[in-house]
Amino acid sequence: MIQIIPAIDIIDGKCVRLTQGDYSQKVIYNEDPLEVAKRFENIGIIRLHLVDLDGAKKGEVVNWRVLEKIASKTKLSIDFGGGLKNDASIETVFNSGADLATIGSLAVKEPEVVFGWLKKYGAGRIMLGADVKNENISIGGWLESTETNVIDFIKTNFSEGITNIFCTDISKDGLLQGPSVELYKKIINAVPELKLIASGGASQMKDVYELEKIGCGGVIIGKAIYEGRITIDELRNYIKC
Numbered sequence: 001m002i003q004i005i006p007a008i009d010i011i012d013g014k015c016v017r018l019t020q021g022d023y024s025q026k027v028i029y030n031e032d033p034l035e036v037a038k039r040f041e042n043i044g045i046i047r048l049h050l051v052d053l054d055g056a057k058k059g060e061v062v063n064w065r066v067l068e069k070i071a072s073k074t075k076l077s078i079d080f081g082g083g084l085k086n087d088a089s090i091e092t093v094f095n096s097g098a099d100l101a102t103i104g105s106l107a108v109k110e111p112e113v114v115f116g117w118l119k120k121y122g123a124g125r126i127m128l129g130a131d132v133k134n135e136n137i138s139i140g141g142w143l144e145s146t147e148t149n150v151i152d153f154i155k156t157n158f159s160e161g162i163t164n165i166f167c168t169d170i171s172k173d174g175l176l177q178g179p180s181v182e183l184y185k186k187i188i189n190a191v192p193e194l195k196l197i198a199s200g201g202a203s204q205m206k207d208v209y210e211l212e213k214i215g216c217g218g219v220i221i222g223k224a225i226y227e228g229r230i231t232i233d234e235l236r237n238y239i240k241c
Helices: 031-042 053-058 064-075 087-095 105-110 113-121 150-159 181-190 207-215 231-240
Strands: 003-013 016-018 024-032 046-053 078-082 100-102 126-133 136-139 146-150 164-169 197-199 219-222
Touching: 003 031, 003 053, 003 136, 003 197, 003 231, 016 031, 016 078, 016 087, 024 031, 024 126, 031 087, 031 146, 046 053, 053 078, 053 164, 064 087, 064 113, 078 126, 078 197, 087 113, 087 146, 087 197, 100 113, 113 150, 113 219, 126 181, 126 231, 136 150, 150 181, 164 181, 181 207, 207 231
Parallel strands: 003 046, 003 219, 046 078, 078 100, 100 126, 126 164, 164 197, 197 219
Antiparallel strands: 003 016, 016 024, 126 136, 136 146
């Protein structure tokens, strides 16, 4: 069974979703992220993907109090990303209750810093986010394209010991048009030992089953849940199978 990982994106302390990372296309789904997190926990979800969108934009962690609140009032295992650029930020995230720190742009710009964290905190506490456009890595909140191929990027980081890796196809994110199955197949074929986490595009339960079939280890789902395309009952039934 594939692990279901709901996403909670935070702006101004509220649960929101963007479309393709565009801050101007913001929809507020709930004023209280803790309420949302508890709803997930109550149906058997054990993992949460928490994204500090203010932090991603500012380049430093902003919504650590939201993390602290959810971590202290639920038993969810939380991976937290957005604005992690230095030792102080990663310490803030871990001290606030995150189990994993999610790293994106920094892994491209300053990989040695990330590899240092890997040695310091262990592979179980670092998560790599590979944001992709046309099979190349994008950074800086998806605004900056690179010529780094996603498979090369994942291979390099996997060889350094990073095993928690998720991949988001920017062209699919928030559009509810289905995930990038062919891209994920390529990655899994290239690094078969990796339990890849798919992110972006999942819009119905058949997408979850398809990702499970090709060998993904997990799937991050956001907008499809908040807009009722994938219902809480469907998630509960899947988890209980």
